[in-house]
Amino acid sequence: MDTRQVCTFLVDDLLLGVETNQVREVLRFQEITRVPLAPAAVTGLMNLRGEIVTVIDLRTRLELPRREDDRPPMNVVTRIGDATVSLLVDEIGDVIEVTKDLYEPAPEHLSGVARELIQGTYKLEERLLLMLDVEKTVELDKPASFTAGVQTAQKSTLPETSLQ
């Protein structure tokens, strides 16, 4: 039977999961350098043993209410291709194995952004596990105000078309 290993974590009242092969490590909250002008969901940058990793707050990303309790959030460091991005979550859960027969597509009642970012669900005995699409989660819309600037920048740095 097809099984997947899933790393689970809590954000607000949601039980979310990411396949373990996409998770590099789980860390306590680290000091984060803010990035002014960055999209709201980007909390900042952190130093992960010499590597600079972008930190995204899942609460902001999923448009959930802000974290209120005093406990610091946890880092779920994910790796997609070459990019390493850390997701801030409320609490780390267990690593569990799920079987395919429990899988269902994303439920209808999910609203807004969550619906785009949830790939599907596993009906666990006690609660519903929502599988997070990490790739989509770390893909943020660029702030509108930069698009113009970015385009000019790209235009002016195209050696292939003009230097032949």
Added chain:
Amino acid sequence: MTSEENSLEGMEEVILEFLVESAEGLDQMDNDLVALEAEPGNQELLANIFRTIHTIKGTCGFFGFSRLEKVSHVGENLLSRLRDGELALTPEIATALLNMVDAVREMLSKIEASNSDGEEAYAALVETLTRLKDQEATATGGDADAGPETDSAKEGSEGAEAAAVQNPRQDGARSKGNAPESPAEKRSDSESAASDDKSAGRGSLSVAESAIRVDVDVLDNLMNLVGELVLARNQILAYSLARQDPVFANACQRLNLITSELQQDVMKTRMQPISNIWNKFPRVVRDLSRTCGKQVRVEMEGKDTELDKSLIEAMKDPLTHLIRNAVDHGIEPPDTRLANGKPAEGRILLNAYHAGGQVIIEISDDGAGIDLDAVRKKATGMSLITSAQASQMHEGDLARLIFAPGMTTSKKVTNISGRGVGMDVVRANLEKIGGFIELDSVRGRGSTFRIQLPLTLAIVPALLVCSADERFAIPQGSILELIRLHPGNSEKGIETIQGVPVFRLRGKLLPLVYLNAELELDDAGRQADAMNIVVLQADQKKFGLIVDTVEDSTEIVVKPLSNVLKAIPVYAGATITGNGKVALILDVLGLAQRARLLSEHQERFLDVNATSAVLGEDDERQPLIITSGKDGGRIAIPVESVVRLEEFKRATLEQAGTRTVVQYRGKVLPLVNLTDLLQERRRKPRPMTSDGPDTADEIVHAIVYSIDGNPIGLVVDRILDILEHSKNMQGPPTRKGTLGTIVTQGQVTEVFDATSLQREFAAPRQRKRAASAGG
């Protein structure tokens, strides 16, 4: 070991070696051929060329690349006749041989891609090479039996070479590293032996023994690791400073030294001589100049100047572009040159050297120089500048406009250059790698492009600054100077012109950017007690960046940002500082763009700076404040005697006797309306004070003069611009209080006579002083 016993894997290894060596050989051959054209009798060059193609032919025959063998074979035959002095090198032969080099190169790349030399037989090329060999033989040799004679000669040479190539084969299979010389020693034919003696005499054998090939990936990885080490060292040093432990401090000191040395040595492994890219240029120039019908010679100085491999790669396209431009636009056709008293042959000089921790590369030509009239016409046509500006601009500034997007002065669009994209891209590409390009051009004498580059990209010196408790790194390369404004005094020197903060730096206006405001930091708008201005250079424009504090200067390792953040143009990357925290690296150009410093309104201020900077001591020109009165007339006020520009709310103006005054820095500043001062027949002065709530918030612009140490405010309706203009008047004075008229930005402008202010205020001030003393 014979070829049959070679495993496939072994073969691939050998083929790979063959490809690498052949590529190097072909590059050399390009140069040698071009050099040979200039110096047809040089036997050494000929021998070099011959040997290269000979080795390629032999080795590819061994691998069974028959088409490649065929092409190189006919080329070799032609070359052997040249070498034997039976033929003279003509441009036609040189072109055919260069074409052969291209064909061989093409086939080699096919071999690299598909392990086969392709389907293309290069029949036309083979035919040309054969024809050249045979035809010229009859012409020069004058032998009646040319046909059979050449045939037998071919046979003969083939036989001789068959013997010669045996050795390279075996050596090739054994060890390619030192192959070029060893087979040669065993060669029996005298020509080869003679030519090889020369190469052995150059001592290249020892080079082969003392050098090894290393995969670039390994070096890149090493560089990354050293980068990490530098960061770790910075962290440890910061920690050791906080602790008063002499033993630990000693160890740290050693760590510091060793890391620096290691960093330098690892950087050295990535260094390559600039000749790696330059070597392609003689060929490029030769081909281009033939297409354009020009005669151009390339000279190089400082070929051995080394710079980082990544920079070499990045420099390739911009340099090629500049060289092409020099041939296509710079050097004139031979007849024009002769008519102008220059030698028919143009000269392009490439020069490279190290200076002040940077690499300088210069590309000069002795051609026509930049056609400033064409630049002027084009720039005004594109509305980059107004025609009035164009007429005032200094030549250097005008020439520099060629770096603006869309500028080309070529009359016709050729397939080489002149398509309107180019210099701006060159500049952008250079700036992307931390470089900087300048231009000197003298009409009729030629142009020189000077490129400044950092030695390496991976580790750069940077200044750490703080704004709103956030730390940022600014690459030292773009920092011109630091200015500290002391607490309490910080307001002094910062003025606002039309909402733009500017700082008066040695008589020049420097536009200012508040970092906290630009980055929308929490305390944007808060006025710090002390301010630091970091004067930056972006795109040949100067501006001041206001930060809270300036910390130390340190070496940082530039790390790229993730894709999401790359979209933000104000950051060039991030780095880890000594305390282990992440700091963002500011992109000076991006910051200037975001602050809209490089566009419209504010750019004109910057132009003033650029112009006056170039003018230096030139006293022929002066900066002028252009104002407009209620009637729309333009009045220029010389900046010379101006102390400050101020803005007051109309509600703050008070009436004191006959004068309107305002409280200003603990003094009473008398105000006078510029238009009142200039009235031909003095009418009743217009009231300046607020006459109701509607006008209370209006802003009054005052130009503050100092007369006998006391400030006088000259009130103007609107400040339009600040620009430079010749001190010479273009028209007579129109009324009292003016010096004359000039044309600025296409409109007639009266120039205000500042001494009239002095006359006006000499007596009344006495009166007012008495009045204020009494009250």
